[in-house]
Amino acid sequence: MHDIKLIRDNPEAFDRAIARRGVAPLSANLIELDRKRRSAQTEFDELQGKRNTLSKEIGAAKAKKDEARATELMTEVAALKDRLGILEVEQKAHEEALTDALSRIPNLPAEDVPDGLDEKGNVELRRTGAPKNYSFKPKEHFDLGEGLGYMDFANGVKLAGARFTVVKSQLARLERALGQFMLDLHTSEFGYTEMQPPMLVNDATAFGTGQLPKFGDDLFRTTTGYWLIPTAEVPLTNLARDLIIDESELPWRFTALTACFRSEAGAAGRDTRGMIRQHQFNKVELVSIVSPDKSVEEHERMTEAAETVLKRLDLPFRTMLLCAGDMGGAARKTYDLEVWLPGQDQYREISSCSNCGDWQARRMNARCRAPGEKQTRFVHTLNGSGLAVGRALIAVMENYQNEDGSISVPDALKPYTNGLIKIEKVGK
């Protein structure tokens, strides 16, 4: 959500900024809508004030038993009614139109975000860790998983449909270990508080983080009107909704391991094999709520927390700075972490860390106040995957595979696997 006052003051700058995201100029329309809204409201307020005064006089006249005077005043007020009704409807209509228009515009890119319309414009910032040399041709995760008998795509289809998988036995154990490891890291070393939020949310919550009104098609919805969360960012960020938080309490840092549900409406045909793109997957999410002057440094800190997961797992990755056209609508600036997948012979996204500035905070009406100050300010919100657990499982499988199709357990996960150090086919 954008601040109409800012647009009013800097219309050209606003149009230039949204142009970087491929959006046509909007400021002239918005300003006109705002002008109409304000003119209706001003007149409405004045008339309403007049009515309130007269109504009070009616009360006074009746108290004095001056019925003649009261009747006279009542006809005077009655004359205001029609105009008042028209103005109220007009004001509300303009306000709704303005809010709706503003809520559909993506966030403005930060100044240090590069130009570009799609992923080709992203900038590689650094590479960490080097891909291993394999003395054999590394397999993709689905071949490894099926070879071990621990990744069952047929039963995923049987139980649910395409883009669902049943993970079994030692591999399920490994996935659980990954989640525990990540949560422990973020809570004990980076100060995040572990949460178990609802995985079904209402309209207001889905609106707050920006899924609604534009992207409802990407979500699953229950027949009772709940939305299945596409990421724990949605419930965790909305914890700040409708609050005025004392700035001495900030930052708030939350983490959660939840299932995430995505309809993948626009991804037909992409990544159809394997577990890369599922309707349901587990993810450890990081969310920070900070005062407005702290979000830039918090963004770096959060990205470091996500990178640390990959470093501890000794998985090679690169850090990308997304260009203006490739970011999600809520973000001002986004870093993607892409993990090396030797089976696929390429880097694949495993984390995305975004600074949303005040864009979500305005939608949620999430504010803060410095001690002793009267003025409230919108908080800044940040979210990042730390990491996508399903994809981390894939990355471990492909990077730690052995020639015989078994998978070594990374050192960092050994405390979580109850003695299991190698995943291999057991029994029949």
Place this chain on the structure above:
RNA sequence: GGACAGGUGGCCGAGUGGUUUAAGGCAGCGGUCUUGAAAACCGCCGUACCUUUACGGGUACCGUGAGUUCGAAUCUCACCCUGUCCGCCA
């Protein structure tokens, strides 16, 4: 799911159509007093929007939305939420 009771400012709580401009209290902030503190006393003490160069002025908000009325925290309707009991249930 059924029955009943509720939802008022940061918190408690009064308020069933018009001097209510939401009483009073607590907490908080400032002041007087005090070596300092406490107590006492005095004052301040919500959010947003519109308007104004400014000082200021105005409007809305008593769970949400609609309605009745010249006028609604108060009356009507719908919905949401909370509590208690019953039923069901991990």
